[in-house]
Amino acid sequence: MWVEHWSKTHQRPFYACVETGERRWDAPNTAPAISEGYDSVIGAAGAETDELAMKTLRTFHNAVKRALITFASAGRTGLRVMDVCCGKGGDMHKWRPYAQEVHGFDGARECVAEATRRAQVTGNGSPCVFRYVVHDARRDKPAAWASLFGEETHAAYDVVSAQFCVHYFFSSRDLALHFFRRCRESTLPGGTMIMTYVDEEVLSRRLFPASNSDDVPSEGSAPDDVPSEGSAPDDLCRLTTTVPKRAAVPYPYVFGLAGCVPDLAEHAIPREVLRGVLRDTGWDITRDETLLAFAEASCPTVPSDPRVLRVSGLYRVGVLTAC
Numbered sequence: 001m002w003v004e005h006w007s008k009t010h011q012r013p014f015y016a017c018v019e020t021g022e023r024r025w026d027a028p029n030t031a032p033a034i035s036e037g038y039d040s041v042i043g044a045a046g047a048e049t050d051e052l053a054m055k056t057l058r059t060f061h062n063a064v065k066r067a068l069i070t071f072a073s074a075g076r077t078g079l080r081v082m083d084v085c086c087g088k089g090g091d092m093h094k095w096r097p098y099a100q101e102v103h104g105f106d107g108a109r110e111c112v113a114e115a116t117r118r119a120q121v122t123g124n125g126s127p128c129v130f131r132y133v134v135h136d137a138r139r140d141k142p143a144a145w146a147s148l149f150g151e152e153t154h155a156a157y158d159v160v161s162a163q164f165c166v167h168y169f170f171s172s173r174d175l176a177l178h179f180f181r182r183c184r185e186s187t188l189p190g191g192t193m194i195m196t197y198v199d200e201e202v203l204s205r206r207l208f209p210a211s212n213s214d215d216v217p218s219e220g221s222a223p224d225d226v227p228s229e230g231s232a233p234d235d236l237c238r239l240t241t242t243v244p245k246r247a248a249v250p251y252p253y254v255f256g257l258a259g260c261v262p263d264l265a266e267h268a269i270p271r272e273v274l275r276g277v278l279r280d281t282g283w284d285i286t287r288d289e290t291l292l293a294f295a296e297a298s299c300p301t302v303p304s305d306p307r308v309l310r311v312s313g314l315y316r317v318g319v320l321t322a323c
């Protein structure tokens with residue numbers, strides 16, 4: 001299994017084979033670069049699988065993000081927002097009622113081009129300004145994300161949003177520290193960060209179904225509603241790894257969402273590792289719960305399709321406060 005890492009010295013990705021330790025600069029055919037992987041699926045809509053289930057999943061996750069954005073906005077308007085790893089800018093409508101300015105970046109060029117196209121339509125006639133640029137969050141420079149948009153200030157944003165992306169920053173603890181530190185530096189004191197991230201305990205039960213006995217049960221009731229763990233032939237997502245159980249923390253695994261996201265290497269984030277990184281980078285945890293528990297409390301409906309629940313059951317929702 002090839003995994004994408006980041007060279008701090010050369011400020012570019014490199015690839016390492018988990019089994020042999022071999023390293024190379026170019027992405028192997030079997031493991032596309034993360035940015036190329038996302039660019040390759042622009043416009044894809046669940047072609048390989050049950051389109052209705054995939055639409056249900058997308059609609060549901062959009063509803064969860066809308067509820068999270070509403071919670072983070074806390075009745076305020078005129079917010080300045082940083083949407084890190086913004087993808088195709090799918091959250092811009094959700095921010096529009098609360099924000100005066102949304103800045104976003106992503107490493108995938110085609111995704112940013114699509115976000116910029118959408119911003120011209122969505123921003124037209126709206127008091128909110130949307131701007132998106134190509135940038136890799138792992139880069140050291142510029143020192144302040146706001147300077148990607150012509151501002152020199154560091155703490156420029158009321159809210160930083162990182163949706164379905166933080167698993168890309170855990171190929172090492174150092175990279176995770178760098179990422180969350182930069183998120184913290186970008187946020188005004190008392191400001192908010194919201195994120196959706198993979199629940200390592202659920203992931204571990206799926207990847208290592210034969211060795212569950214020493215797993216700590218997940219918090220909350222929602223994961224119990226998800227059908228039994230282990231691989232199911234009609235899953236919407238593919239999960240694989242070649243490492244023995246939790247061999248190295250955070251351990252690498254491969255995630256693919258049929259027809260939408262090609263197989264890409266991600267990194268498991270045990271909750272205690274994440275909490276340590278957050279503490280060390282100046283974040284207080286205001287909320288941390290399973291995506292399904294959050295949805296049950298905050299969304300109008302939760303889908304009943306077990307395949308959708310198996311994907312959604314992989315995630316948690318976090319709300320952080322800059323201390």
Ligand SMILES: C[S@@+](CC[C@H](N)C(=O)[O-])C[C@H]1O[C@@H](n2cnc3c(N)ncnc32)[C@H](O)[C@@H]1O
Binds near residue numbers: 087136168
């Ligand atoms: C699952 S998508 C989520 C997109 C968007 N946040 C959403 O919720 O719709 C993950 C995104 O993270 C981006 N990404 C991953 N690693 C990145 C990095 N190091 N720098 C910038 N973007 C990155 C990918 O290109 C992709 O668009």
